[in-house]
Amino acid sequence: MTVAVNPTQAGEPVFYLADEHPHPEGYSTSLGFWIYLMSDCLIFAILFATFGVLGGNYAAGPAPKDLFDLDLVAVNTSMLLLSSITYGFAMLTMQQNKIAQTQMWLAITGLFGLAFIGIELTEFAHMIHEGATPQRSAFLSAFFTLVGTHGLHVSCGLIWLVTLMVQVQKFGLIEANRRRLMCLSMFWHFLDVVWIGVFTFVYLLGVLR
C-alpha cells in the first residue's frame, strides 16, 4: 500500500473528503434563509415577552379598550391574509413560467401590503393625535415597539417586492430570480404568522382585559 507523502511536511497524513460532490449555486439558500427567519422569530418573541410583561401598565393612561378599534384591525388582518394568498398565486404562476401573470400577482400583493401599512399608520396617527404616544405609558411603549417592528418588516418586504419586480422585468424568471422570489415568499408568509400573534395577544386579548 502506497501512501501519498506531502513533499513539504513528510510523514503527516493528507486528508480529503472522499464523497465531496459539486453543489449547484444556491442549493442551501432556502435553509439559510429559513434560519434567518428563525432568528427574526426570536426578535419578535422578545418583543412579545416585553409586551406581555408591560402590557398591563397603563400609568393612568389609556387602556387597550379605549384605543383599539377591532373593526379596523379585522380589515387590516384581511389585507395581510389576502396578500398571502395572492403571493401564493404569484409563486404558482412563476412555476408555470408566466412572467406577466407573476408580475400581476406580485403587484396585487404589493397593493395589499401597502393597504396594510396605510391602515396601520392611520391607526398610529389617530392614537398619537389622542395623546396615546409611545412615551405615555409602558403599555404604549411596548405596543408601538412590537407593532411598529412588524410594520417595519412589512415595509422592508414591500421594498424587496418592488426590487424583485424590476429584476423579473429586466431578466425574466431566471433561476436566481426564482430563488429570490422563493425567499421573499417565505418572508411574506412568515410576517403573516407573526401578525396572528399580534392580533391575538395585543388586540383581542387587550380588548378582553
Place this chain on the structure above:
Amino acid sequence: MNTDTHTAHADDHHHGDSYAHGSFSTYMLGFVLSVVLTAIPFWLVMSGALPSKQITALVIMAFAVVQIVVHMIYFLHMNTTSENGWSMMALIFTIVMVVIALSGSLWVMNHLNSNMMPMHQMTGMK
C-alpha cells in the same frame, strides 16, 4: 467500492429542486382555513358570546396556535423532509427558545410584581 457509495450518496440529494411548492388547492385550503380561524376569534371578542373572559382568552389563544400551524403547513410548506429535516430542526429549536423566553419572562416578572410591597400596605406598617 468508493464509486458505489458515491453514486448512492448522490442519489439521495435532490439539488436544484429543493424548494417546497404548493398547489392551487393547498393554497386555497390554507386560505379558507385561515379566514375561518381569524373570523371566529374576532367574532368571539366583539360579540362577547362566551360567558367568561378567561374562557374566551383561552379559546382565542387556541385558535391562534391552530392558525399558526395551518400557515406553517399550507403557506410555508413545512414538513419533516424538506432540507433533509434541517428546517424542522431549526424550527423546533426556535420554538424551544421562544417558549423559554416567553414563559420565563412572564413567570419571573409576574413574581417580581407580586413580591413588590404595595403602597397601601406600607402606609399601614408605621
